[in-house]
Amino acid sequence: MQIGVSGASGHLGKAVVAELLERGSGHGIVGISRNPATVHAAVEARHGDYDRPETLIAAYRGLDRLLIIPSSEVEAGRRDRHFLSAIDAAAEASVGHIVMMSTAASREVDAHEMFAAYFSGEQHLMRTARRWSILRMNYYAESFAQVAAMSIGSGVVPGLGESDVAFVSRADVAAAAAGILLGDGHAGAIYNATGPAAIGGRERAELLAEIIGKPVHFAVMAEAQLRGGMLQANVPPQYVAAMIDIERRFVAGDFNIVTGDVERLGGRAPRSLRTVLAKQFG
Ligand SMILES: NC(=O)c1ccc[n+]([C@@H]2O[C@H](COP(=O)([O-])OP(=O)(O)OC[C@H]3O[C@@H](n4cnc5c(N)ncnc54)[C@H](OP(=O)(O)O)[C@@H]3O)[C@@H](O)[C@H]2O)c1
Numbered sequence: 001m002q003i004g005v006s007g008a009s010g011h012l013g014k015a016v017v018a019e020l021l022e023r024g025s026g027h028g029i030v031g032i033s034r035n036p037a038t039v040h041a042a043v044e045a046r047h048g049d050y051d052r053p054e055t056l057i058a059a060y061r062g063l064d065r066l067l068i069i070p071s072s073e074v075e076a077g078r079r080d081r082h083f084l085s086a087i088d089a090a091a092e093a094s095v096g097h098i099v100m101m102s103t104a105a106s107r108e109v110d111a112h113e114m115f116a117a118y119f120s121g122e123q124h125l126m127r128t129a130r131r132w133s134i135l136r137m138n139y140y141a142e143s144f145a146q147v148a149a150m151s152i153g154s155g156v157v158p159g160l161g162e163s164d165v166a167f168v169s170r171a172d173v174a175a176a177a178a179g180i181l182l183g184d185g186h187a188g189a190i191y192n193a194t195g196p197a198a199i200g201g202r203e204r205a206e207l208l209a210e211i212i213g214k215p216v217h218f219a220v221m222a223e224a225q226l227r228g229g230m231l232q233a234n235v236p237p238q239y240v241a242a243m244i245d246i247e248r249r250f251v252a253g254d255f256n257i258v259t260g261d262v263e264r265l266g267g268r269a270p271r272s273l274r275t276v277l278a279k280q281f282g
Pocket of ligand 1 (some may be wrong): 006007008009010011012013033034035038048049050051069070071072073103137138139140141143
């Protein structure tokens with residue numbers, strides 16, 4: 001079987017390729033990126049650019065299964081186009097089974113909101129692909145660790161409100177994705193890769209404080225205050241907008257879902273937020 005990973009050079013893509021190399025003996029593995037030189041040397045590397053659909057058809061040809069990992073573009077409309085181009089190209093290249101990375105916050109929301117791209121991508125996949133699976137990821141524990149690094153200086157973990165979030169380690173998302181690509185019986189399934197528990201705002205501040213041995217508290221802020229604080233800390237405006245979208249989804253409860261899918265698909269229990277934070281700051 002030929003298994004492709006589109007977005008193979010990114011953090012998640014590299015981790016999926018590593019899982020496939022470890023567990024997928026006997027299968028051909030193809031990594032697709034705009035820069036094939038950045039793909040793992042042990043796999044076949046092909047050039048494919050989500051902004052140039054014609055390159056994708058050639059890149060996806062001959063694949064039995066393909067994982068589409070979206071770009072990290074936050075510019076309005078760009079990630080939507082990337083999903084549609086990749087799905088259309090995979091269908092055109094007659095890929096047997098398309099697996100799409102999505103998010104637990106996939107909802108039919110206003111087109112300008114970051115998560116709209118995932119919902120329209122899922123809908124397009126269902127309409128277009130012969131066989132498909134969707135893996136919705138929860139919020140990365142590693143992304144929270146990046147925010148937490150700023151909180152160490154300020155002593156504050158900010159939020160738009162209390163929220164329970166089942167933070168998942170990127171490595172566990174990769175293990176689940178590899179499980180779908182290598183296994184059978186996943187066509188038409190929507191999975192949720194989550195951590196082992198949903199953790200509230202106050203609880204995550206307490207956890208961070210315990211690990212770093214310094215006081216940190218959770219503070220609920222108005223949107224304007226949160227936005228202003230990030231801009232003052234020189235976070236680029238497009239990322240500030242993305243963080244606000246994420247915070248809104250936190251408060252709406254979209255990431256408050258705990259499943260056994262990482263263990264079922266990846267073959268191991270998911271790491272806790274404590275484990276990820278202790279590795280980073282302990
Ligand atoms: N759940 C969460 O908490 C969370 C947090 C952060 C990000 N994410 C999302 O999860 C996904 C994977 O995250 P990540 O950390 O692995 O992201 P990443 O390291 O930025 O990787 C993105 C991948 O997309 C590829 N890419 C970007 N633009 C492309 C284009 N025009 N054509 C083809 N490939 C393109 C990149 O490949 P080349 O540059 O080599 O072409 C790279 O392999 C992203 O969609 C990201 O937005 C989720």
